[in-house]
Amino acid sequence: MNIPLEDLFNDVIGKAQRGLGLSNESLADKVGVSAASVEATKEGATDTSILMKLAAGLGLHGPSLAEMSDQAWYPEPVEVDGLAQFNTPFHDMTVNAYLVWNPATKEAAAFDTGASAQPMLDKIRSLELKLRYLFLTHTHPDHVADIGSLQAPFVLISELEPHPEAQSFAPGTQWKLGGLTISTRVTTGHSKGATTYVIEGLAKPVAIVGDAIFASSMGGGMVSYEEALATNRAQIFTLADETVLCPGHGPMTTVGEEKRHNPFYPEFK
Template sequence: MVLKIDSFPVGDLQANCTIVYDDESKEALIVDPGGDIPTILEKVKGLGLKVKQIYLTHGHFDHIDMTGQLEKDLGVKTSIHPADVPIYEKSPQLMMMMLRSRAPLPTMPPVATHKEGDIFKVGPHEGRVIHTPGHSPGGTCLLFDGILIAGDTLFRGNVGRTDLPGGSWETLVDSIKNKLFVLPDDTRVICGHGSDTTIGYEKRRSPIL
């Protein structure tokens, strides 16, 4: 039984949606679906996946857009860290402001919550929640064996922005140094935007050092 990862950009801001699945049981978890539901559903159907849940690394609109519709299409629930629930609920306003749109504001559906140390299972594989505030108060990463789905906490050669409501540069640096840089250097990092990296590469190249 092998853990499979399919990560691809979605939406206007090209946030990475990641589908984590077990190649034998076909159980799957969708992380940060963004706004491209047709592509996600096509991949789910093509791979014959049984999606168990939607997981949000944080509450910014480019990672959560259309989550409610995807819940209905797949018959699953969504979870996010409780500290980001207010950001999740207000994400449509932020989206309209940043895109300078006057379209009607959608209402975000209720979400479940996850916290530091919670476990998400995909077949026999376990993903552990790591709370990494800084980009947002409730930002989290999901660590499977040797694979870190980092959301907007850590990018290749860069880190998440901290100038949005609830962001903190000092908190982000602390999260990265004390929670992510303690992981093995060969840990693969799937970033919320852009290409993958590794913990070892970021230890050598990250501007926070």
């Protein structure tokens, strides 16, 4: 079963509008439509001409936004030996956690916990994996809800966003996991110390991005919208196009797919 996209086209518009600090009226004045049209679009109306004007005023890629409104794109399925995604319900949404392991040595690392770590524990037991680490992308409750159940020998998070149940590390720290390398990139903006973990050594490079970026969207700029856009550009879009992106919500995607389909990054189209 496919995990639905985290955001619809109107969610993208809302995130960009909030990030830029624009009211409905100021956005309407900026792009030459009525405030009622702005509100209607945010409620789901799909007038393409208005969409294109709003996209231009918000710095979004209009055709990609229209593609979302037409529900015309979904990322290709991802299958990488040594990578598993776990999607668990958290209140009125779902949240992802990930397990990465070296298929040869069976050494594993978990990334975030989701609402419940039980599905991950079941996978660890069924494959007889040896869990070495739990890495946290950030401290929002849906990502750290079940740290205790995993009983990982090391629970790790960036010193920029410490957590009482985790040991802090300095940005740029690397780890070895059997024949795999886990490195860190700072992708702040959605949260104050958000970290992307890049894993090399599987069939494809993998990046656990937390809420920095979603398939055809991104996390809201709760700390800084401009910073979120900038760190994604500098730290995620500079990865190889084949890199698998593992977001905190919604389906997995790739750098190449996001360059082609993500409205927040028009420069890659």
